[in-house]
Amino acid sequence: MTTIPVLEARGLTRSFGNVRALDGVDFDVNAGEVVALIGDNGAGKSTLVKALSGNLALDSGKILFAGGEVELGSPSEASRLGIETVYQDLALAPHLNAAQNMFLGREIAKPGFQGRLGFMDNKTMRAKSREAFDELGATVRSLSDPVGSMSGGQKQAIAIARAVAWAKGVIFLDEPTAALGVVQTRNVLETIRRVRDKGVGVVFISHSMPHVIDVADRVQVLRLGRRVATYEAKKTSVEELVGAMTGALDGAHS
Amino acid sequence: MTTTEAVPRTAGTASEISRAHTLKQVLQVQSFQILLVLLVIFLAFSALAPEVFPTWGNVRQIIQNVSILGVLGIGMTFVIVTSGIDLSVGSNLVFSGVVAAKVMQAMGGSGWGTAVVGILVAVGCGLGWGLLNGVLIAKAKVPPLIVTLGTLGGALGLAQVITGGVDIREVPAVLQDTIGYGNVPGTTLPTISLLAIVLILIFGTVLHRTRFGLYTFAVGSNEESARRVGVKVDRQLISIYVLSGGLAGVAGILSLSQYGTTAIAGQSATNLNVIAAVVIGGTSLFGGVGTIFGTVVGLFIPAVLQNGFVIVGIQPFWQQVAVGAVLVVAVYVDQRRRAAAARGHAAKADGKRKLFGRRSR
Amino acid sequence: MKLTPKVTLLAAGVLAATSLTACAGGTASAGSGGATQPKLTFIQGVAGDEFYVSMQCGIDAAAKAAGATVNTQGPAKFDPTLQKPIVDSVVASQPDAILIAPTDVAAMQAPLKAAAAAGIKVVLVDTTVEDPSFAASAIASDNKGGGLEAFKAIKNLSPSGGKVLVISTDPGVSTADARVAGFEDGAKADSSFEYLGVQYSHNDPAEAAKLVSAALAKDPDIVGVFAANTFAAEGTATGIRQAGKQDQVKIVGFDAGPAQVKQLKDGVVQALIAQEPASIGTQGVDQAIKAINGESTQKEIQTGFKQITAENISGDGAQYVYKSSC
Ligand SMILES: Nc1ncnc2c1ncn2[C@@H]1O[C@H](COP(=O)(O)OP(=O)(O)OP(=O)(O)O)[C@@H](O)[C@H]1O
Ligand SMILES: [Mg+2]
Numbered sequence: 010m011t012t013i014p015v016l017e018a019r020g021l022t023r024s025f026g027n028v029r030a031l032d033g034v035d036f037d038v039n040a041g042e043v044v045a046l047i048g049d050n051g052a053g054k055s056t057l058v059k060a061l062s063g064n065l066a067l068d069s070g071k072i073l074f075a076g077g078e079v080e081l082g083s084p085s086e087a088s089r090l091g092i093e094t095v096y097q098d099l100a101l102a103p104h105l106n107a108a109q110n111m112f113l114g115r116e117i118a119k120p121g122f123q124g125r126l127g128f129m130d131n132k133t134m135r136a137k138s139r140e141a142f143d144e145l146g147a148t149v150r151s152l153s154d155p156v157g158s159m160s161g162g163q164k165q166a167i168a169i170a171r172a173v174a175w176a177k178g179v180i181f182l183d184e185p186t187a188a189l190g191v192v193q194t195r196n197v198l199e200t201i202r203r204v205r206d207k208g209v210g211v212v213f214i215s216h217s218m219p220h221v222i223d224v225a226d227r228v229q230v231l232r233l234g235r236r237v238a239t240y241e242a243k244k245t246s247v248e249e250l251v252g253a254m255t256g257a258l259d260g261a262h263s
Numbered sequence: 264m265t266t267t268e269a270v271p272r273t274a275g276t277a278s279e280i281s282r283a284h285t286l287k288q289v290l291q292v293q294s295f296q297i298l299l300v301l302l303v304i305f306l307a308f309s310a311l312a313p314e315v316f317p318t319w320g321n322v323r324q325i326i327q328n329v330s331i332l333g334v335l336g337i338g339m340t341f342v343i344v345t346s347g348i349d350l351s352v353g354s355n356l357v358f359s360g361v362v363a364a365k366v367m368q369a370m371g372g373s374g375w376g377t378a379v380v381g382i383l384v385a386v387g388c389g390l391g392w393g394l395l396n397g398v399l400i401a402k403a404k405v406p407p408l409i410v411t412l413g414t415l416g417g418a419l420g421l422a423q424v425i426t427g428g429v430d431i432r433e434v435p436a437v438l439q440d441t442i443g444y445g446n447v448p449g450t451t452l453p454t455i456s457l458l459a460i461v462l463i464l465i466f467g468t469v470l471h472r473t474r475f476g477l478y479t480f481a482v483g484s485n486e487e488s489a490r491r492v493g494v495k496v497d498r499q500l501i502s503i504y505v506l507s508g509g510l511a512g513v514a515g516i517l518s519l520s521q522y523g524t525t526a527i528a529g530q531s532a533t534n535l536n537v538i539a540a541v542v543i544g545g546t547s548l549f550g551g552v553g554t555i556f557g558t559v560v561g562l563f564i565p566a567v568l569q570n571g572f573v574i575v576g577i578q579p580f581w582q583q584v585a586v587g588a589v590l591v592v593a594v595y596v597d598q599r600r601r602a603a604a605a606r607g608h609a610a611k612a613d614g615k616r617k618l619f620g621r622r623s624r
Numbered sequence: 625m626k627l628t629p630k631v632t633l634l635a636a637g638v639l640a641a642t643s644l645t646a647c648a649g650g651t652a653s654a655g656s657g658g659a660t661q662p663k664l665t666f667i668q669g670v671a672g673d674e675f676y677v678s679m680q681c682g683i684d685a686a687a688k689a690a691g692a693t694v695n696t697q698g699p700a701k702f703d704p705t706l707q708k709p710i711v712d713s714v715v716a717s718q719p720d721a722i723l724i725a726p727t728d729v730a731a732m733q734a735p736l737k738a739a740a741a742a743g744i745k746v747v748l749v750d751t752t753v754e755d756p757s758f759a760a761s762a763i764a765s766d767n768k769g770g771g772l773e774a775f776k777a778i779k780n781l782s783p784s785g786g787k788v789l790v791i792s793t794d795p796g797v798s799t800a801d802a803r804v805a806g807f808e809d810g811a812k813a814d815s816s817f818e819y820l821g822v823q824y825s826h827n828d829p830a831e832a833a834k835l836v837s838a839a840l841a842k843d844p845d846i847v848g849v850f851a852a853n854t855f856a857a858e859g860t861a862t863g864i865r866q867a868g869k870q871d872q873v874k875i876v877g878f879d880a881g882p883a884q885v886k887q888l889k890d891g892v893v894q895a896l897i898a899q900e901p902a903s904i905g906t907q908g909v910d911q912a913i914k915a916i917n918g919e920s921t922q923k924e925i926q927t928g929f930k931q932i933t934a935e936n937i938s939g940d941g942a943q944y945v946y947k948s949s950c
Contacts, residue, residue, distance in 0.1 A: 064491065085493035100491045102484035104551030105477070113481055114493035116474050127473035157484075312717070321716040328709040429796045432730040432754070444734055522704055522731035529705040529728075566709070573713035576695035579671045583700065 013076040015040045015210045016092065016179045021060055021070030022234075030056040032234030033070070038179060038210040043201055045221040045242070046214045048231035049254050054214050055097060057231065058181045061212075062094040063087035074178070085114070091177030097184050099168040103157025107149050108138040110156055111171050141174045142166070145200055162193040169200060179210040186215060198224045218247040230254055293545030293596065294557030300589070301564055308571035315574055323451060329566045330459040331356075331521065334514045335537045336558040337466045338507030343541050344470070345483040345503055346550025347400065347407040351392060352511045353533035354418035359388040359515030361422040361525045364431040373436040381435065385516040386509055392418055393508015397501030415534070422527055432524045443520035455517055462510070467555035479503060483550030536565065539586065543593045564589055661693055662720045662916050664909065667710060668698030669725035669751060674881045674946035675901050676725065679749060681950035682905025683723060690913050695719070704731035711735045721745035721760075721912035723905070729754045745915035749908045750901070759923075760915035763907050765899040766926035767799045771806025771850070773929040774876045775814075777895040778848035780931070781874040785816025786847030789839055791832050791856040792822050800852050803878065807850050820846070825856045832859025833866070840867045848874045851893065854883045861892040880932055881946045888937060896932040898944040903927045 014037035023031040030053050038044045048054050059065040061072065063081035072079055074090050081087050087094075101110050112134045118124030135152050142149045147166035149159075156164055165185060172180050182201070186194045201224050205211050215221050221228060225242040230253040238253040251257075309317040335352045342349045363385035370377045392414055399410040434443075445454045470476035478499050481489040490496045519525065542548060543564055544557025565586040572582045666683050668676035680696050687694045697714060699706035704727045712735060714722060722744055726732035733753045740746050740758040748762040756762045778788055788811050792800050804822050811819035820843060825832035832855065840846060840863065849864075851857035857877040864873045877884050880898035887893045904927050911921045932941040 083493070084491050088493055094491075096491065100485070100488035102481045102488050102551070104480060104484035109477060109481075113477075113489065116477065118474070127469070127475050129472075129474055129477070315717050318716070321713075324709075324712040324716060328712060427796070428794060430728070430730070434730075439734070518705070522708070522728065523733065524704065524728050524730035526704050526728060526731060529703040529731075531701055531703060533705070569709060570713040570716070573695075573697050573710055574717040576717075579697050579700070579710070 012039050014038055014073070015075055016061060017073040018057070018061060019071040019073070021057070021072070022068045023056060023060065023065060024068060029234050031060065031067075031070075034231065034234055035236050036061070036229060038212055040178070040210050041205055041208045042226045043205050043211045043213055043224055045225035045228045046212055046231065047216070047218075047221060047228060047250060047254060052231040052254075053234040054231055055183055056234075058094060058096075058183050058212070058214065061087075061179075062092055062181060064094075088114075088175065091175075092179045092181075093172035093176035094181040095165075095168050095172045095183060095185055097187075099164055101156050101164055101168055104155050106151075106153050107142070107156055107159075107167050108135045108152045110167055111138040111141065111174065115175070137174075138170075141170045145170050145173065146196060161188045162190065165189060165193070165197070169197065173200065173204050176204070176209050179212065180204060181212045181214075183214045184216070185213075186217065186220060194220070218250055221250070222247065232256060293593070293600075294554050294560060296596070297543060297545060297557060297564070297593065298560050301560055301567065304564065304567055304571070308567070308575065311571070311575050316571060319451070321570065321574075323453065325563070325566050325570050326456045327453040329562050330453065330456045331514050331517050332533070332537055332540065332562050332566075333459040333559060334462055334510050334517065335507075335533065336540055336562055337462060337555060338503075338510040339537045339541045340544075340546055340553055340555050340558045341466075341470060341479055341503045342407070342507050343538070343546050343548060344479050344550060344553040345500060346548070347483075347500070347503070348411060348538065348548075349396065349407070349504065349507045350411040350534045351396060351414040351418060352507065352514070352537060353530035354415045354422070355389055355392045355508055355511035356515045356518055356533065357525065357527055357530050358392065358418040358422045359385040359512040360519045361425055361431065361527065362388045363516055364434060364519060364525050365425060367435055368431060368433050375437055378435045378438045381438070381519075382516050385519070386512040389512020389515060390505055390509040392511070393505040394501065396508060397504030400504060401497040401500040419527075422525070426525065426527060428527065430524045430527055434519050434523050438516070438520040439523055441520075442517060443523065455521060458517070462513070463555060463559060466506075470555055475499075475502070480551055483552075485551075537562075539590050540565070542597075543590055545593070545597070547597055548594075561593075661691060662913060663718075664692050664694045664721050664723060664912055665714045665717070665719040666694055666696045666905075667707065667714060667722060667724040668696065669707075669727050670702040671698030671700060673702075674948050675750075675879070675899070677948055677950070678946045679725075679901035679905040679908075681947055682902030683909050684950060685902075686906040686909035690909060692720075692909070692913065699727070702727050704728035707732065708735050711739065715739045715742055715744060718742070719744060720916045721747060723747045723749050723908045723912060725750045726753050727751070745912055747908045747912045747915070749904050760921045761908070761911035761923060761925060763904050763911065763925040763927065765799075765904070766928065767802035768806035768809075769926070770878070770897055770899065770929045771803035771808070772810045773806075773931060774803070774850045774878065774897045775807045775810030775817075777876045777897060777931045777933075778850065778874055779814065779817070780933075781876075781894050782847040784847075785814070787818045787820055787843050787845055788848045788850070789820045789836075789846055790822040790850045790852065791825050791835060791860050792852040793825060793827050793856060795824055803850075803852060825859055827853070827855045829855050829859035829862065832856045833863040834859075836860050836863025837866055840864070840869065840873075844869075846873055848876065850876050850878075852878050854879075854881075854887065857884075857887055857893050861887075879946070880930075880944055882948070885932075885937070885945050888932065888934065891934075894933065898930045898932050898941075898946075900927045900930065900944065901946065 016038050018034060018036040020033045021031045022033055034057055036057060046054050060067055063084045063086050072081060102113060117130045117133050119128045119130045138152055147170055149163055149167060156167055165188060169185060185197050189197060198220060201211050201213060213225060222242055228240045228242050228245060228250060229236055230238040232254060315321060339349055363381040366384045367377050367381040370380060396410050396414055399405050400407050442454050446452060447454055447457050470479060478494050481494055482496050482499050486496055540561035541558045544561030546553030546557060568585050569582045664687055666680060684694055697710050699710060707727045722739055726748060733755060736746055736753060737758050746759045748756055748759050750764050752762050790804050790807055792804055808819055811817045823835040825835060849860050851860045857875055860875050864870055875893040876895045877887060877893040878897050880896050884896050888896050907925055914921050930944040932944055
């Protein structure tokens with residue numbers, strides 16, 4: 010092993026009643042790399058993302074960040090390490106505007122005494138939000154409209170922009186293209202590459218095999234709460250991936 | 264949980280109002296529409312009783328009688344913005360007043376020394392009930408309706424236990440003379456109203472300008488999202504119910520000052536009157552939307568209606584009918600707006616109007 | 625027409641305002657024809673209660689006779705926090721006199737004193753305030769006399785005498801305490817009766833039933849019970865029925881609202897002591913008019929009671945039953 014993964018999971022388990030959502034799963038992502046995480050419905054992908062973003066307590070297993078063991082007790086702890094997530098449901102506050110959502114939980118305080126009283130520097134936050142959206146090429150027309158009134162693509166763009174803006178180590182994208190049209194999908198895939206090029210580790214969950222092969226460097230396959238295979242994206246095929254997901258090609262570990 | 268919630272384009276937070284540049288935009292914010300309704304009502308009564316109704320003496324007493332409800336309305340606005348409810352404010356007010364009266368009675372004396380202790384005790388009691396509400400709602404995850412229904416009964420019951428059901432009517436004279444019926448020196452503005460106005464300005468700023476206020480909207484808009492981005496949702500909810508409780512304690516001492524009695528049997532409809540005012544003022548029961556300004560306007564509508572009805576000599580029952588009508592129309596308008604936003608302001612074709620507060624989740 | 629929210633809301637406001645105008649035109653008090661017509665306002669303790677409606681009937685009739693107009697207002701509950709804003713609004717409307725049943729002795733003191741200070745004549749009806757010195761007159765039932773009347777009713781029902789008991793509501797309610805005292809005086813003054821004292825049922829029929837059962841176990845020869853309100857009467861009747869002594873023990877209730885009259889007709893109680901709210905109202909108007917005209921008034925007036933029994937309920941007792949409309 011030449012590089013130390015920026016984030017690594019070893020033998021994570023978690024049960025919900027009788028369901029073993031995670032059954033000793035291993036996972037790793039390097040800095041500056043896109044890892045696609047695939048698997049059938051219910052394989053445990055979202056659960057794994059939750060565990061690695063501080064949203065889920067584990068029964069057992071270890072999480073290592075840049076080689077050191079860490080406890081991810083809350084989303085804020087993950088954020089502090091530079092781990093950001095775009096959830097399947099986006100996790101936006103629909104009544105707040107784009108800038109407020111962008112900075113929710115990380116507001117910029119006004120300088121001095123006013124700031125200590127809880128007053129916020131809305132002007133700076135709006136300007137920075139605008140920069141972030143522009144950088145993404147996102148079409149967020151109004152920073153002051155509530156995001157709940159925006160189109161699905163715009164909401165997705167805001168959620169992605171927010172994660173990208175704060176992610177310094179790893180970014181998880183749980184089915185970010187599921188609700189998107191052709192153009193927006195291309196934008197998101199483009200964004201993923203751009204973020205990777207900044208040196209961030211990108212974990213991309215998708216059911217679309219062509220997208221996976223298009224954008225990923227490595228592909229890790231989950232089945233029944235375990236990692237059953239890892240492939241170099243360039244050296245694999247849709248058929249092989251589907252086989253691994255369904256269990257037809259058991260034993261193809263690399 | 265996919266968020267497809269309908270959100271009005273003009274949600275009506277204060278920051279939105281300040282950003283609404285044209286008159287047309289301002290007119291679309293519900294709290295301003297309701298202000299127009301208030302103006303219409305005011306003008307109608309002014310025409311009917313020009314010598315009596317639009318006088319400062321009359322307006323002054325309307326303001327005075329709305330002041331205690333105004334203090335409660337602040338906390339209720341915060342609570343409802345989080346999509347919660349606080350039914351316990353009236354009982355909490357009575358309980359805080361009773362305990363304060365008991366303590367002041369035991370101390371004796373009618374000076375500021377006794378009064379200040381009474382004020383602190385009342386606020387302390389209110390904060391205590393608020394903390395209990397908040398912890399049960401945020402930590403034990405019991406729905407706010409049930410928790411505050413419970414504390415509504417609990418606080419009132421304990422107030423009756425403490426007093427044996429007999430009102431205490433010994434209230435320090437300074438409280439009655441200054442806060443209860445005094446004016447701000449050099450003016451004819453009631454002191455009790457000045458106190459309410461100061462609290463409204465402070466907490467209006469907190470709700471619409473500070474991080475605490477933003478988190479209040481965030482929790483009401485989507486609790487789970489707020490939690491995931493690191494907002495301490497539980498702490499926020501507890502603080503908000505503590506705020507509502509503390510303000511009920513303040514209202515308790517104000518009520519004691521104004522009425523000179525604990526009025527244990529009174530305040531029975533206070534919670535619903537305050538909730539109605541908050542909703543009339545454009546705060547959504549589904550959370551995420553609301554203004555303190557709207558609440559203030561919402562409080563004045565029933566107060567002005569009642570005052571006007573009494574002056575022109577209309578049967579008292581009609582006042583309740585009128586307030587009920589305004590309330591239903593206000594909620595109807597809110598629903599129409601949500602529905603319109605959900606359809607993207609497009610056709611009104613599908614005819615499926617959500618009048619029953621069902622969430623489109 | 626496409627109903628935008630804004631239009632709907634504004635329309636509602638305009639509608640409310642215009643319907644208002646329409647309503648106001650129809651009421652008597654809006655007529656500003658005679659400047660000499662005295663304007664009276666009657667503020668009830670609670671709107672719609674038969675006791676106050678009966679009082680209002682007396683007031684309306686007396687006012688009509690005196691050529692005065694009356695505007696009647698009242699809170700939805702017997703609650704000083706609801707009554708005070710009404711009083712303030714009435715004061716703003718500057719009537720010549722206010723007749724009011726204050727809902728709290730302390731809470732209504734300041735607002736009514738302010739009304740008197742503003743030159744409005746204040747007449748207190750039924751209930752009073754801590755210091756009624758500002759009022760032109762205070763008219764109320766003689767509650768002690770009412771208790772005595774209740775004793776007389778038991779004496780009428782059980783002329784041979786015996787043991788008697790009072791089931792009251794809560795201690796510390798001044799009107800109820802006065803009634804008990806009046807009853808006690810009457811019972812003690814009559815050597816053929818033995819007074820067993822007063823028990824408090826806290827407005828709970830079950831509690832009243834328990835108290836009466838226990839009392840009957842101790843003194844099986846009780847002949848009469850004065851039950852101070854409907855709940856007390858209901859529970860008392862239950863307790864007596866459980867002991868199988870319906871024929872021996874007579875119950876006298878207080879007030880003559882629909883609930884009490886039903887109890888009389890159903891045989892739960894054998895007599896009712898009715899107050900005379902209409903008379904309170906009539907005398908209230910008399911005093912108010914006197915005060916307006918600058919004549920001297922009677923500071924305190926006590927009105928009487930009427931016994932209502934099964935015999936006179938359809939005869940001369942009928943007019944004493946409280947009314948739900950005039
Ligand atoms: N909170 C929970 N309570 C109970 N069971 C859960 C919970 N979360 C996940 N599970 C179960 O764990 C398993 C894995 O679910 P998970 O959402 O991780 O799957 P997934 O791979 O993301 O599927 P999809 O492709 O459909 O999104 C499923 O069987 C699911 O029912
Ligand atoms: Mg999933």
